[in-house]
Amino acid sequence: MSGALLDVAGLGKRFGGFVALEAIDLAVAAGERVGLIGPNGSGKSTLVNCISGTLRNETGQVRFAGKVMDGMAAHRRTRLGLARSFQLPRPFHSLTVTENLLIPIEYVVHQRGEGRVDLIARCAELLEMVGLAGRGDDLPAGLTQVEMRKLELARAMAAEPRLLIADEAMAGLSHQEVDDILTLLVRLNDQGVTIIMIEHIMRAVMQFSQRLVVLVAGRKIADGVPEEVIRNPEVERAYLGE
Template identity: 40%
Template structure:
């Protein structure tokens, strides 16, 4: 079995009197695709923010490749080999598609800043991978939502991460766009990049994830394969309510 690339141990985060994340423990194994699901407000994005240095845990530890992340800033964590996407996609509107990705390529993993020419070459390769190369010279703001999602992925991939965190990258997509995005996630995994995916589209979770962690009100309520968690009464209750869960138990 693969060794863990990310270890979350008893992680908790409070905002004043609100416990957003409460004593969450899990591992992400090297090379796997781990889904992180739960109802709105379950603490999923807060947990990703703690991994990436946007927020600091109130308690607990987060370790990447054996190195504690406590006290590190987002740019330091990025240079260690962790990249992420954001729920709300905000490209640099005054830059082209290529220039947006080159920014990520210039400040990628490893700590050494690339030259502009090297960053542009890396950006072109990533744009080709996500099927956006024909739009390279277009203003980023001209892309439709599916294109902006791919651009967000490209910006993160340009940092050459070993661990990629995707925060609702399928939100706003429909039908064939979701299928294409799932194929892209599989292609990213085939490159040897470990993925942690926050997603509400259950077709994605069951279709690409090896394992799933479920949060509700900041606590982990389930962990297992997609088949295990989607039939877990506690998970069904969290998503659909206690009455539905009781009916599910009786069938």
């Protein structure tokens, strides 16, 4: 698919003798909302790491916005507009919440040369968006797990990405909080941000995704309309067993 924002072709990754990913093809069009599901250890996070440059894939190719990403350092991919949040929040623990957001603004947004933004106002706006208003001067150690997930998401959003990969941004959140984050992601999507959501909470994935991709044991076994994909016998077998 040539018009895709993200085009993964034949991607493979091994850890020693263990094949983590094999011949993954995935194309995501600009503006799409894609859900990526799969049992634990199926390679979802490895795929995210290969796309975002944290890991190097051995075979295949990742193209983003028409550019080949092979061998490109993660920070350059982020600058091109490919941002991700981490499954386990990884805040900069010696920096305040606001300063955590300053890093991507200084190193990504300012680097794009689209003029300077008012840092403090922008940070406040991001914190407001994820529901962390008023926590800007706290250290991450003072946040709850849920708040740390929100910070993780806010930091990825601060880079003003074209494609946001949210790696289990909702794990451990309450019903209401899941809805809050969903609303937030849909709003971002309305503003033109393409989003890949990795999630175990099926309610959230089904509600959010326009398309659902299923990974099982390092292979893509389904890709299509969510309602059809979850009725796919192979997917049922992967989740529920024989």
